[in-house]
Amino acid sequence: MTVLIKESTSDFAEDKDAAAKIRDEQIRPAIRRGEEVTLDFTGVSLTTQSFVHALVSDVIRNQGEGILKQLTFKGCNREVKGLVKTVVQYSLETLDEN
Amino acid sequence: MKLYLPNSANLQNVEGFFRRFSPEDPTTLSFQMHPRYVHLHPAALAMAACLGEVAHSNGARVKGRVRRVRSLPYLVRMGLFGHVRLDPRLEISGHEEAGRFIPLTQIRSNEDLRTAIVDVIPLLHADPEIANPIRYLFSELVRNVLEHARSPVGAFVCAQYYRNSERLSIGVADAGIGIRASLAQHHRVTSAVEAIALALQPGISGATGRIGGNESNAGAGLFFTKGIARLSRNYFIIYSDDCLFKLLRGPEGREPVLHTHPSDDPHWFTTGLPEWRGTVVGIDISVAPGTSFSSLLTEINKAYSLDVKKRKKAYYKMIQFAK
Numbered sequence: 001m002t003v004l005i006k007e008s009t010s011d012f013a014e015d016k017d018a019a020a021k022i023r024d025e026q027i028r029p030a031i032r033r034g035e036e037v038t039l040d041f042t043g044v045s046l047t048t049q050s051f052v053h054a055l056v057s058d059v060i061r062n063q064g065e066g067i068l069k070q071l072t073f074k075g076c077n078r079e080v081k082g083l084v085k086t087v088v089q090y091s092l093e094t095l096d097e098n
Numbered sequence: 099m100k101l102y103l104p105n106s107a108n109l110q111n112v113e114g115f116f117r118r119f120s121p122e123d124p125t126t127l128s129f130q131m132h133p134r135y136v137h138l139h140p141a142a143l144a145m146a147a148c149l150g151e152v153a154h155s156n157g158a159r160v161k162g163r164v165r166r167v168r169s170l171p172y173l174v175r176m177g178l179f180g181h182v183r184l185d186p187r188l189e190i191s192g193h194e195e196a197g198r199f200i201p202l203t204q205i206r207s208n209e210d211l212r213t214a215i216v217d218v219i220p221l222l223h224a225d226p227e228i229a230n231p232i233r234y235l236f237s238e239l240v241r242n243v244l245e246h247a248r249s250p251v252g253a254f255v256c257a258q259y260y261r262n263s264e265r266l267s268i269g270v271a272d273a274g275i276g277i278r279a280s281l282a283q284h285h286r287v288t289s290a291v292e293a294i295a296l297a298l299q300p301g302i303s304g305a306t307g308r309i310g311g312n313e314s315n316a317g318a319g320l321f322f323t324k325g326i327a328r329l330s331r332n333y334f335i336i337y338s339d340d341c342l343f344k345l346l347r348g349p350e351g352r353e354p355v356l357h358t359h360p361s362d363d364p365h366w367f368t369t370g371l372p373e374w375r376g377t378v379v380g381i382d383i384s385v386a387p388g389t390s391f392s393s394l395l396t397e398i399n400k401a402y403s404l405d406v407k408k409r410k411k412a413y414y415k416m417i418q419f420a421k
Contacts, residue, residue: 012215014237017208020314038420046230048237049318058313065413074420079230079392085414086399087316090301092413093404094310 006043013047019054042075103131107142109333127153129162140269141380144254148271150182177202197223206252238319247274264386273376280304290341298360301404325398332382356401
């Protein structure tokens, strides 16, 4: 399944409500069905760390590092790619904390 | 309550502006301003507007008058007196400053924020290297207010672009519960200093005690904001309760380094200021040619490190990116 991020946001993907909707209505059900999910950031020129966090952090924490084989991040520019890396890194680092 | 607009309130000397504000006697807002010239950083402007709006919502009487200082047209264009409920007795007809500032904007909801990002920020007529940091910071800082502050008047934001010095200044203020009360819901904090220091560390959120945040909040917004100022060697302030944190520019001639703990960055704390019920954030950013916002974000991402005991593993190398 491919999710076009820009369709739910704009070229600036910052709306955390939109991120949570994508997470709960598209990503989580697809992961549960065992499907591969492509998050397509084509056309997104800027996002925020908070948006990426709301989009994938909890999914990654719930599933562990194996989920990274099921998730693909497509069409990311340098800014988006950097934020995705940061969120994935700390989400997995805090997997067993607390 | 007292509000005094001084001759100068940049981030370097903003303490003077905070010191002359008074929260006492909420039935009256006593307004005074410097007799010749007033220059306010957007953080001071946002706080002044926020105070005016709080006074109005409390039914306070406004005392004082607007002086015809040289910078009055700028203060009028920024929209300050509408919020303070004083008549500046000045009609603005020209638009010579258009494109260099974002006027005071009150944001009470996610919808207001979306509108501000789409409609207000383009007023700056800026190329992406200038518009992107504004969009990023407006979004992160205002969402912090909407999600954590419980501010009865929402958030006030404004920005100024100084073309000659190639600097962008942004201010955000709210009249909510403040950083200490927000963090105290899930963290042990005994003072405003401790609360601000904690809030500036990555992974600390007012929404949860969990390091790294919950599904909606990462606790990273203020760390990124501080990082944007630090790595472009600029000032950044937070004022909440009686405490001011100021990030300093640091020594010249040395590459700025971003630390996860604010005490390791060049800074100072000032305590014993008049109690501000809420939070004020001010930041300056360099937007000179060659300073790339994407490079700044890359450096902040590199510095992002949570205080967790888990063995470090390069999970980010396992991410599948596709063109």
